[in-house]
Amino acid sequence: MSALPGGAAEAVPLRAVDVASTRDRLLAAARSVVEEHGYGGASVAAISVAAGVANGTLYRHFGSKAELFVEVFRDVCGREVDAMRAAVEQVGQDGRPDPVERVLAPLDVFARRALQNRTLAWALLAEPVDALVDEVRLEYRRTYRDLLVGLLADAVDAGALPPQDAGLTAAALVGAVGEALVGPVSPRAEPASGTDDSLLSGLRDVCRRATGAPPRGPDRLPQGDGDRR
Amino acid sequence: MSALPGGAAEAVPLRAVDVASTRDRLLAAARSVVEEHGYGGASVAAISVAAGVANGTLYRHFGSKAELFVEVFRDVCGREVDAMRAAVEQVGQDGRPDPVERVLAPLDVFARRALQNRTLAWALLAEPVDALVDEVRLEYRRTYRDLLVGLLADAVDAGALPPQDAGLTAAALVGAVGEALVGPVSPRAEPASGTDDSLLSGLRDVCRRATGAPPRGPDRLPQGDGDRR
DNA sequence: CCACCATGTGAACCGCGATTCACCATGAGC
DNA sequence: GCTCATGGTGAATCGCGGTTCACATGGTGG
Structure with missing residues (x-):
């Protein structure tokens, strides 16, 4: 300049x-x-x-730097929510609106997008920010949670999931995904755990289990089939 | 001043x-x-x-403020780990070393202690800290995770849990507990979800499900102890 | 008794980054 | 053409909090 x-x-x-x-x-x-x-x-x-x-x-x-960032965060978080909502809609599309899948889909999208833009995800999820901006973060976390709560309730009503405290499960899901991502997403992550794809599919498994959904296909404990480690 | x-x-x-x-x-x-x-x-x-x-x-x-806090965090985190380990030992004590319980017990203690000292928990879990101190935090997170990984692997080996990526499950569990706590733990939490006790028991349920353990009671678990707080 | 070291003191210093402010361009209206 | 209003500029200012330093003080050994 x-x-x-x-x-x-x-x-x-x-x-x-x-x-x-x-x-x-x-x-x-x-x-x-x-x-x-x-x-x-x-x-x-x-x-x-x-x-x-x-x-x-x-x-x-802008009145201050914080005000600017409130707007930025609102914008970015809004996109995330939109993407998650779209993912839910997508599930119904192929003719079989599996209620459990409707819970897992937005989580998957969330994780996938986070991995695609790690620094941003880190900032959105966990990085220290202004108090004012932090409130926006909290606000959107609640939005994520509410989205999941609705979907979980639907799935429970449909009999696809056992009765449960949907709010708590939702919080736990967001937390599980967040934590599992924070590692890989934060500065200088070791690729110890494998590829992003394996992370995503593993995450999907944990989330599925956490909701109480029966294992894929048979509703029986997978006993004695191959083990992986 | x-x-x-x-x-x-x-x-x-x-x-x-x-x-x-x-x-x-x-x-x-x-x-x-x-x-x-x-x-x-x-x-x-x-x-x-x-x-x-x-x-x-x-x-x-101390050479700097950060150095002081490295020591403080090491100390505090060490206590947490000790408490969690002790909780695991405790499980074996009453003659019935249920491998799933050995996974849940330290999580329960973790959550319980966090709720007892929320500001400290917040600082330990999520609050912005010096880079130097942050490394200690990371170090201990890994310790928590490793502790869980071992217990999970034991449970899987014992056939009490389905085969799974123990590392990922462990991270998810820590994250789930962390997130579910961060709400109540962070500044000005609404008691919307109920008492601490209900939170703890709900959390236990989610964690149990997330590990893939079969629902309480029905199967072959030795005794039908009605409730355990 | 004095030099000396360890320890304590707190005001001054300093770097950092957000915020302000006196001063310019430019375009619109008179 | 002259004059505001709007939007832009960037160096100066300011507040904050960690760190330093010149100066006590008190106990110990020579």
Whole structure:
């Protein structure tokens, strides 16, 4: 960035860029910085640079850094929820709306997307953030949970799952997936546990069991069939 | 300096034993501050006040704040592990070493202790901490996991659980318990879900299911003990 | 009795990163 | 053309909290 005094027009063509879009550029820049360096690396300076604006410009559009990130997190979390909801719909599509599958599908999508964008997932799940932003996180965790609670209740009503405290199971599921992901997702994860695919399928197994669903196919304990370790 | 509520921090014996080195007082003070205000509230100033020493004294005994907390976390986490191990031993004690119970017992203790000291649990589980301290946390998470992995493998070998990826199940269990606790444990939790006892028993159910253990009672488990809190 | 070391003191220092502010462009309306 | 209003700039400011340092103090050995 050349620091010519008074040369405001040179960094980015001003007219080409809609005035309203600086705000959007900041939002996009913030998201992109978080995706790359996590919330910890998302200083005001870094965001400004990424957006191609000056430090202070941020404050023309947002009351504070935290406010900016509240919007970013809302946006990103919203996408996650949408994707999870879409996955649930998808299940009914192929003609056989297995109620257990409707519980597992969004979890699978959640995990899959997290693995695809680990730094972002880390920021969304566990990274230290502003108190204000943290509330958004909590808010969305609740949303995830509520989504699952509904699906679990449906499955129980349909007789596909044993009666249970759906709220607790939902929380446990979110936690199980979250924890199993936090390892691989956090900085410098060892690939000790194997590929992402094996992680995903293993996770699906644990989740299925946690809901109390009978093992695939026969409703009997798989006794003595091959063991893997 | 008057930032701390005077009464609370005084729990630490101030001048009982001079010889009981200042170092120990600092460690105790640090732990006590974390227990009360979390790591976030554990500034050097707060700790010094709680220990009844000056700001700089801390640096006569520890290279940095982080080093102090490495020791504190090691200590606290060690207690947790000890308690969990003891719980496992306890199971064998009454003559009936149910392998599934040996998996659930430490989880139960973990949850129970967390609920008893929520702020501390929060700090241990999820609160943002120094990188150095974070490594200790990771180290102990792994310890928890390894403990469970061993017990799970035993149970599988004994035929009490279906074959499974023990490492993944262990991570999921820790995560499930953690998440289910983080809600109640984090600032301003609503008691919406009921009492701690119901939480604990529900948690036990989910965990049992997640391991793939057959539902309570029906099968061949030695006795029909009606309830066990 | 004095030098000395260990330990304690707390005000000053410092780096970091969010926030502010005095000052410019530019476009719209008069 | 002149004047606001809007949006942009980036160096200065500020608050926070960890760390340092010049200065006690008190017990010990020479």
